Amino acid sequence: MTKSYxxxxxxxxxxxxxxxxxxTTVMCDIMTRNRKANGVDTRLSTGCDEHGQxxxxxxxxxxxxxxxxxxxxxxxxxxxxxxxxxxxxxxVRTTRPFxxxxxxxMEQKFMDAGLIIEKQYTGIYCKGCEQFKTESDLNDxxxxxxxxxxxxxxxxxxxxxxxxxxxxxxLLDHIEANPDFVQxxxxxxxxxxxxxxxxxxxxxxxxxxxxxxxxxxxFDEDFVTYVWFDALINxxxxxxxxxxxxxxxxxxxxxxxxxxxxxxxxVYWPIIxxxxxxxxxxRISVHGHWLGSGGVKMSKSLGNVVDPLxxxxxxxxxxxxxYLARHMRAExxxxxxxxxxxxxxxxxxxxxxxxxxxxxxxxxxxxxxGKIPTKGTLTEEDxxxxxxxxxxxxxxxxxxxxxxxxARTEALVQAADELNNYFTAQAPWKLIKDxxxxxxxQTVLYVTLDSxxxxxxxxxxxxxTSADKALAILAAPVEEGVWSPELDRLEEGGTFGExxxxxxxxx
Ligand code: ME8
Numbered sequence: 001m002t003k004s005y006x007x008x009x010x011x012x013x014x015x016x017x018x019x020x021x022x023x024t025t026v027m028c029d030i031m032t033r034n035r036k037a038n039g040v041d042t043r044l045s046t047g048c049d050e051h052g053q054x055x056x057x058x059x060x061x062x063x064x065x066x067x068x069x070x071x072x073x074x075x076x077x078x079x080x081x082x083x084x085x086x087x088x089x090x091x092v093r094t095t096r097p098f099x100x101x102x103x104x105x106m107e108q109k110f111m112d113a114g115l116i117i118e119k120q121y122t123g124i125y126c127k128g129c130e131q132f133k134t135e136s137d138l139n140d141x142x143x144x145x146x147x148x149x150x151x152x153x154x155x156x157x158x159x160x161x162x163x164x165x166x167x168x169x170x171l172l173d174h175i176e177a178n179p180d181f182v183q184x185x186x187x188x189x190x191x192x193x194x195x196x197x198x199x200x201x202x203x204x205x206x207x208x209x210x211x212x213x214x215x216x217x218x219f220d221e222d223f224v225t226y227v228w229f230d231a232l233i234n235x236x237x238x239x240x241x242x243x244x245x246x247x248x249x250x251x252x253x254x255x256x257x258x259x260x261x262x263x264x265x266x267v268y269w270p271i272i273x274x275x276x277x278x279x280x281x282x283r284i285s286v287h288g289h290w291l292g293s294g295g296v297k298m299s300k301s302l303g304n305v306v307d308p309l310x311x312x313x314x315x316x317x318x319x320x321x322x323y324l325a326r327h328m329r330a331e332x333x334x335x336x337x338x339x340x341x342x343x344x345x346x347x348x349x350x351x352x353x354x355x356x357x358x359x360x361x362x363x364x365x366x367x368x369x370g371k372i373p374t375k376g377t378l379t380e381e382d383x384x385x386x387x388x389x390x391x392x393x394x395x396x397x398x399x400x401x402x403x404x405x406x407a408r409t410e411a412l413v414q415a416a417d418e419l420n421n422y423f424t425a426q427a428p429w430k431l432i433k434d435x436x437x438x439x440x441x442q443t444v445l446y447v448t449l450d451s452x453x454x455x456x457x458x459x460x461x462x463x464x465t466s467a468d469k470a471l472a473i474l475a476a477p478v479e480e481g482v483w484s485p486e487l488d489r490l491e492e493g494g495t496f497g498e499x500x501x502x503x504x505x506x507x
Contacts, residue, residue, distance in 0.1 A: 001035075001040050001252065001399065002039075002040060002041060003040065003041045003042070003248055003249055003251075003252045004032075004035050004040045004041070004042040004043070004249075004252045004254065005042070005043050005045070005239070005249035005250065005252055005253040005254070006028050006031055006032050006035075006042060006043070006044050006045070006253075006254050006256060007028070007044075007045045007046075007235050007238075007253065007254070007255050007256065008024050008025045008028045008044075008045070008046040008047075008256060009024060009049075009255075009256075009257050009258070009261060010046070010047045010048055010049040010092050010094065010231055010234050011047075011048055011049060011077060012048075012049050012052070012054055012055060013048045013049070013050055013055050013058075013069075013070060013073035013074055013077065014054040014055050014057070014058040015058065016073075016076055017076060017077050017080040017081075017308065017309075018305075018307070018308065019290055019298070019305075019306050019307070019308050019336065020258060020289065020290060021077070021080070021308075022080065022084055022308035022320065022324070023258075023287070023290060023324050023328070024256055024257065024258060024287070025046050025081055025084065025086050025088075026084055026086065026320070026321050026324050026325070027256060027287065027324070027325070027328075027402055027405060028044055028046065028086075028256050029044065029084075029085070029086040029087060029088070030321075030325060030405055030461055030462055031254075031256070031400075031402060031405075032044040032087065033087070033460070033461040033464070034396060034399060034400055034461045035399055036480075036481075037396065037397070037460075037461060037481075037482065037483040038397065038398060038399050038482065038483075039482040040399060043089040043090070043249055044086075044087065044088045044089050044090070045088065045089060045090035045091075045092060045234075045235070045238050046081060046086065046088045046090070046091060046092070047074075047077070047090065047091045047092025047093060047094075047234065048070075048073070048074040048077050048091075048092065048093055048094070049094055049227065049231045049234075050070045050074065050093055050094045050095045050213075051094055051095070051213050051214040051215065051224070051225070051227045051230055051231070052130045052211065052213060052214065052227030053127050053130060053206070053210070053211045053213075053227075054127055054128070054130060055069075055070070055213055056211060056212065056213040057127075059213075066213060067095070070093070070095060074091075074093050078091055080308065080309060083309065083312050083317060084308070084312065084317050084320065084321065085317050085318075085321070085464055085465055090238045092234045092238055094230055094231060094234055096237075098237060099230075099233070099234060099237040100215045100230075102233065102236075102237045102241065102242070103215045103225060103229075103230045103233050103237070104215055104216070104217070104218040104225075105218070106233065106276065107204075107217060107218055107219070107225065107229075108218045108219065109276075110162065110275060111218075111219050113275075115162060115163070115275050116160050116161065116162055116204065116219075117160070117161050117163065117201070118158065118159070118160055118161075119158070119159070119161060119201075120156070120157070120158055120159075121155070121156070121157060121158070121159045121161075121203060122154075122155070122156045123154075123155055124138070124152045124153070124154060124155070125152060125153045125154075125155045126144035126146075126147055126150065126152050126153075127147075127150060127153070128144055128146060128147025128150045129144060129146060129147065130226075130227045130228060131228070132155075132203055133152060138152065146260060157207055157210075158207070159203045159204075159205045159206070159207070159223075160203070160204050160205040160217065160220070160223065161201035161202060161203055161204065162201065162202045162204050162229070162271075162272070162275070163201045163202075164199035164200070164201060164202050164267070164268070164271050165198050165199045165200075165201075167271040167274050167275070168195055168198070168199050168271075170274060171195060171267070171270055171271060171274070172192075172195050174270070174280060175188070175191065175192065175195075180283060181280075181281075181283065181284065182262075182266055182283070182284045182285075182286060183283060183284070183285045183286065183401060183402065183403060184286070184330055184331050184403050186331045187259065187262055187266075187284075187286040187331075190259075190262060191262060191266040191267070194262075194263055194266065194267055195267065199267065202226075202229070202268055202271075203226060204225060204226045204229040205217055205220075205223040205224070205225065205226055206223060206224050206225075206226055206227075207222060207223055208221075208222055208223060208224055209222075211224055212224065214226075214227060214230065215230050228264050228268065229268075229272070232264065232265075232268065232269045232272060233272075235253065235255065235281075236250065236278070247279075250278075250279060251279055251282070252282055253281045253282055254281065254282055254283045254284075254285060255269075255281055255283070255284045255285070256285045256286075256287070256402060257284065257285070257286055257287075258286070258287060258288075258289060259286050259287065259288055259289065260289070262284075262286055265281075265284050266284055269281070285401065285402040285403070286402075287328060287402060288328065288329070288331060288332050288333040288334065289333045289334075290306070290328070290333070290334060290335070290336045291333050291334065291335050291336070292304030292305065292306065292335070292336065292337065293335065293337040293339070293340075295333075295335055304337065306336050306337060306338060306341070308320060310338075311338070311341055314338075314506060315341060315342070315345050315506055316465075316466070316503075317465065318349070318462075318463035318464075318465055318466040318503075319341060319344075319345040319349065319503070320341065321462060321463050322344065322345070322348070322349055322409070322462060322463050323336065323340070323341045323344050323345070325405050325406065325409045325462050326344065326348070326406055326409040326410055326413070327340070327344065327406065328405075328406055329406065330403040330406065331403070342506060345503060345506060346503075346505055346506065348413050349413075349463075349466075349502075349503045350502075350503040350504075350505055352413050352416045352417045352420060353412075353413065353416045353452075353455075353459075353470075353502065353503070354501060354502035354503040355420070356416055356419055356420050356423065356448070356452055357452060357470055357473065357474075357499075357502055358499060358501060358502070359420075359423065360423060360445055360448045360449050360452070361449065361473055361474070361496060361499045362499055363428065363429065363445065364445050364449070364496065365496050365499055367432060367441075368442070370495055370496050371493050371494065371495060371496070372446070372449065372474070372475065372490060372491060372492060372493060372494045372495070372496060373441075373442035373443075373445040373446045373449075373492070374442050374443075374446065374492040374493060375442070375443050375446040375447065375450075375488070375492060376439050376440065376442065376443040377443070378443065378447070381422065381425070381426065382443065382444070382447045384422075385418070385419055385422040385447055385448070385451055386447060386450075386451050386487055388415050388418050388419070388451070389415050389419065389451035389452070389454045389455050389485075389487075390451075390454060390485055390487060391411075391415070392411040392412050392414065392415035392455060392458065393412070393415075393454045393455055393457065393458040393485035394485060395407075395408040395411055395458070396408060396412075396458035396461050396485075397458075397483065397484045397485055405462075409462055412455050412458055412459055412462075415451075415455055416452065416455055419448055419451055419452060419455075422447075422448065423444070423448050426444040428440075428441040428444045428445055429441075431444065446490065446492065449474060449490055450487060450488060450489070450490040451487070452470075452474075453471065453474050453476050453489065453490050454485045454486070454487065456470045456471050456474075456476075457471070457478055457483060457485060458485065460478065466502055466503065469500075469502060470502050472497045473496060473497045473498070473499055473500070473502075474490060474496070474497070475491060475494045475495060475496060475497055476489065476490055476491070
């Protein structure tokens with residue numbers, strides 16, 4: 001892999017950015033940093049899905065001009081991702097003229113190719129999903145299982161449809177030939193189940209009498225494009241598609257999504273691409289959901305909502321990035337709360353990583369006149385400590401998958417913990433008292449700090465601001481670009497930066 005294109009979903013702007021948005025976007029940022037550090041030319045795209053009924057009604061509720069509303073909301077998303085240190089290359093807004101023009105052009109091509117048909121449709125609609133539903137998608141109260149607080153609507157109207165069934169077998173064959181198409185395997189099985197039965201035609205239009213916020217159909221101006229049919233195309237229009245060089249990145253695209261939008265990405269999108277004659281995505285990586293305390297969906301009424309910006313304000317962006325990276329369980333849903341984040345921040349980042357740095361750096365600064373100690377002959381214990389750090393960091397010197405992130409992050413913290421044990425067992429504060437062993441104290445300090453440096457360089461992929469701050473304390477700046485963990489890069493006799501607390505305790 002020499003190039004890579006990672007995408008987040010584009011988020012609805014009917015409310016402020018929430019924790020789920022933060023999660024997928026931070027995971028994509030981590031994957032992007034990881035690939036760049038491994039020499040892969042990677043582009044990251046994120047942004048906002050600005051069409052559809054939900055967004056339109058939110059603007060109406062506030063009595064705002066719709067474009068003003070969209071500008072305001074999308075700037076909130078941009079700000080949130082900036083605060084979370086997300087280094088994106090593209091920030092999508094589907095109201096951008098170029099995007100809208102390409103969507104309309106594509107629809108005209110589909111129409112000309114006979115891939116769009118017109119018919120009367122009667123059915124149930126969930127505004128929350130912006131999708132038509134069947135009886136089996138509803139709960140006992142007759143509401144959408146994903147949006148149990150919203151009424152579904154009965155709809156009877158003329159619409160335009162894209163037939164999916166003619167493509168189903170081709171998609172199944174593609175999945176068979178590319179078992180990595182969806183990761184992790186649990187979600188591949190879910191996708192296969194979705195494709196086990198004939199597929200209904202996909203309704204790609206909404207009458208303007210009901211929804212006006214959307215891309216007008218090029219062949220019928222009484223209709224706008226169904227929001228999903230326009231949103232998915234962002235992944236291509238972003239790259240300037242159908243311009244000349246989009247293929248370079250498109251052929252390496254990986255979509256990262258939450259489990260709630262597997263059908264749109266795993267069924268609709270590949271089939272739309274087949275209709276266009278385009279290459280299918282290389283991979284769709286899926287994660288579970290965060291649940292609030294009590295292991296239930298977050299909701300205002302339960303008071304278990306975790307607001308990402310409040311967390312950033314209280315603990316800093318890296319506390320949130322770390323929690324999201326370390327504590328999401330592959331394939332499953334996971335719990336989050338302010339208390340859990342606080343516990344991980346103080347107990348894992350603070351006690352294990354920050355504490356090791358301040359213990360070893362402060363001691364060195366006090367005893368060696370602010371200078372980095374020098375290394376003498378290494379013992380077996382020193383070599384073992386170094387090997388632990390190197391091994392944990394090595395996990396970041398290869399391209400990893402979305403599902404690898406928790407274990408790789410845990411390995412770094414675990415290694416820091418073991419370095420703490422090494423430091424305590426070697427007790428340099430005792431060694432320094434005896435002139436015969438004083439040099440040995442310097443070696444222990446050097447080994448500790450140099451091994452920690454290796455961990456911090458790997459940590460840059462997860463918690464970039466804190467890692468860089470720590471590396472500055474060790475006078476060990478790291479250049480952007482390709483990286484591999486190497487020992488003995490700490491400069492003996494170099495001058496420490498100011499030793500500040502990396503993760504000040506929050507109570
Ligand atoms: O679906 N835990 O937008 P959306 C983790 N506009 N991630 C979560 C989550 C949770 N509890 N809740 C949501 C849309 N997410 C469409 C996408 S793409 C062409 C169009 C994340 O604002 C997860 O990534 O509803 C999920 O897929 C996404 O937010 C849904 O965001």
